[in-house]
Amino acid sequence: MRPLPLILIAAPDGMHPALAELAADPQYETLVAHTGESALRALYKYRPDGLILSLRLPGLDPWEVLSRVRDLSDLPIAVVDQEYRLPDAVRALEAGADDYLTPDLPHRLYVPLLRARLRRGADTAPGTASVIEDGRLTLDLSAHEAVLRGHRLDLTPIEFALLVALARHPGQVLSADQLLQMVWDAPADSDASRVKYTVMRLRRKIAGTTGAPAPIETVRGVGYRYPGPRPPAAP
Structure with a gap:
């Protein structure tokens, strides 16, 4: 076992200062790859515990990198970009990213959000x-x-964490803000779309595996609920 989590940062030269700060953080071992091809080689060779993937990564298209990584692994993935673009945020979350972060977040929030993502796969x-x-x-x-x-x-770790949060509160409606805090360790005013798209992926996986609808209910305008098992019908 590694003494420290191994994090792969796939970003171009001159990466955002927050990524450089994370790369120097003593609580992680870090690898830095500057092209899509080298990111995949590092993934296959070193089997990291988390990936931070820049959408500005040169070489092999970063969307292809994201797709290949998610097909091969359930490791936590945080996608980062130079500015917020709603279509890219939606595409990244639907493709299997656990977060979509941009530098317009306050620096004091950006790094803690990345750290929260990377520790999501840790033990209970x-x-x-x-x-x-x-x-x-x-x-x-x-x-x-x-x-x-x-x-x-x-x-994936984030899908599992979301299902755990819902299952721990059977019958209770949990708002997107509550789930952001419980699952992502994120402030309540963070981007709630990550909840929506993770619920969507989780439902899709459950239905595809079990052949039945996922036991996750949407309460319009309020949030999501795991109803728990229904009691047997009275004789």
Whole structure:
């Protein structure tokens, strides 16, 4: 086991100061790749624990890098860009990125958000239940395993964390702001689209694996709810 998480930063030369600060952070081992091709080579060779991917990465198209990485791995991915573009934010989140960050965020917020993303795959905090089970859904937090109706779900860390947050509050509607804080460690006024698109991907995966609709309800104008298992019908 590595003593420290290994983070791959795929960004062009002259990267944003926040990325340079993260690369120098002693709580991580970091690799820096300056082209799409070298990013993929580093991914295959070193198997990092997280990826920060710049959409300005030269060489192999960064969208192709994102697609290949997500096809091969469920490691946390934060996509970063020089400025906020709604179409790119939507495309990145739908393609499997866990976050879309731009330098117009205050510097004091930008780096903590990146750190929060990179630690999302860490073990559950002490004192919390390691298994959630309700007769329909089983979540093993230490093994990062989710089984629904007997089907094992292949989830990314952020999708798993979202399902855990909902399953811990069966029957309760959780707003996007609450989920941003619980799942992303992000301020309530952060971009709520990441919740929407992660819910969309999670539902799609569950339906594709189980052949049935995902047990995640949308309460219009309020948020999302995991209803929990329905009680058996009265005889």
